[in-house]
Amino acid sequence: MRFDTLNEWLVWQESCHSSEIELGLERVGAVARAMGLTLDRSKVITVAGTNGKGSTVAVLNTLLRSAGYSVACFTSPHFLRYNERIKLDDCDVSDQLLIESFDRIDQARGTIPLTFFEFGTLAAIDICQHHNADVILLEVGLGGRLDAVNIIDADIAVITSIDIDHEDWLGSDREQIGREKAGIMRSGKPTVSAGLTPPASLQIEADKIGTTIYQAGRDFMYRQAREHGRWNWSGQSIDGQPVELLALQFPSLPAESVSAALQTLQLLDLPITKIDYNSLANVDLTGRFQCRVIEGKQVVLDVAHNPAAASYLAKRLQQTHGVGRTIALVAVMADKDIDGIVEPLINSFDTWYALELADVPRAMKASALAKKISSLTDVDVHVSSTIAIAFSDALSMMEKEDRLVVFGSFFTVAGLLEFADGKFYDEI
Structure with missing residues (x-):
């Protein structure tokens, strides 16, 4: 093993690649194949977008956990400890699991250079595979099409708001950025679009590969309920039937993210009758209002x-x-x-x-x-x-x-x- 402590691994990873960001799937994909990484035993939801990714993951995790499901989450960046990036059933991953995973990655990569984020993504996938969770939630780091997370074929793609950010990497307008985010979509697998005014490029890319987009404001929506501070939500089930959830207490997170998460759950090929929607009120995410x-x-x-x-x-x-x-x-x-x-x-x-x-x-x-x-x-x-x-x-x-x-x-x-x-x- 190259290092014995997590901090040593992280310091080394920050210096072992010539650039902080290098988008592309060839290198990280080759290492994943060498490690035999696949998440086929779990339902996988990938979340991309400019804003609202973390909120969407947090809502999905809370509701799925309320139904008794085992859930693994990968998000970035962290605030105080690197371990925050990977959560297994609401608990931050241990130093030991990260160290063991980094060693497996290091052995498998040979001479292939990896960025700091690529090491972390591979570790998340590796640890999630060993944890064998019912559902795995993967947050895209940057963009979508060429982000390391996109080596995994998700069962559902969620695309939150699309706005201008990271122009040097993703493009200078919403249409270009939309095409990059659309890269996480998969043929025959549903996509949930949270933004009320998505760029046209999103639907264009969906038509090219053959995926159905469930669009906010058209296929699912939320509205103020009669009860003060409560919301009614309507959407579609996986078999196209209307679904209505009444008098929900949304958390202090963007309502668009909450609404998209609710629609995503309807499309997940798992029983969801045991979800406790009252748990929505308890969703709390660091650094989001x-x-x-x-x-x-x-x-x-x-x-x-x-x-x-x-x-x-x-x-x-x-x-x-x-x-x-x-x-x-x-x-x-x-x-x-x-x-x-x-x-x-x-x-x-x-x-x-x-x-x-x-x-x-x-x-x-x-x-x-x-x-x-x-x-x-x-x-x-x-x-x-x-x-x-x-x-x-x-x-x-x-x-x-x-x-x-x-x-x-x-x-x-x-x-x-x-x-x-x-x-x-x-x-x-």
Whole structure:
């Protein structure tokens, strides 16, 4: 075995390939074949999209677990521990299982170079195969067609919203990006499309390969119920019969993701009569409008890092606005659409803290971010050199009715979680 600890394996993986990202299935597929990897004994659902992938996986996992099914999940990135990426029946995978899997991959690959994400994807598939779960949920890392996850033929493909992000890799418009996401579809296997206005390329690609798309707003939908805070949902069963679920309590996640997950379950060739839909209310996903309390102050964590996600965050903040002030703590990656992230939120905050992420090379300088924000608003904009300083300063100025919103990237939320480890409480 090359290494004995998980950290040694991860450090080595980060340095053993010349680039962080190299899309393509040839190398990772060759290693998978050498390892005999197949998930044929389980039902597999692959989830791609710009936003909402993690939310969709979380809802599917919760509902399937409520019915007594064994479920394995692969998502990325992680926040605090690499082990978060693979969950087996709600538990993070152990260091030992990862170490053993990485060793099997290393032995099988020979001289084939693999990226950090490809190692992780192969490990997830390998561990899921050994776990023999009833259902396996795989979240695509980037795009779809050439993402390492796509070496697996899924029983159902779910495509969440399609918006502009990762233009250097996926294309500069929704039609190009849609074609990349459509790559996870399979002939004769159903596809669930969560976005209300998907690009035409999605249906074009579906027609080419012969797959049926279940489209949000046409084949399934949700609407406000009479009961306050409840939703009615309607969709189709696997044999084309209408299905209706009434007075559901949706979690604090995008309703489009919840709705798509509900339709996906109807198409899964497994009995679903034992699903406890009341468990929907308990779905909680780190960094997705996640409300927590620290020192009696409300903190909202959200990984919004592209224009569509920023617009959704602005909408949620407006819907939940109270009598106090709303304060932003933000750091973003320099290669993102900064204007597209900041502009939808410019009227959402009474004070801004632009944060420096010195240990993240891709991060935008806090001074440059503050300058951008200041050009769009007259409210106070502060520059902070560390998360610790920004968080402490923000908390010290907050009244009980105020709230702090931490957003802009996974790194921003992860940094805050690491700094405030053990200090958070569920929302009061």
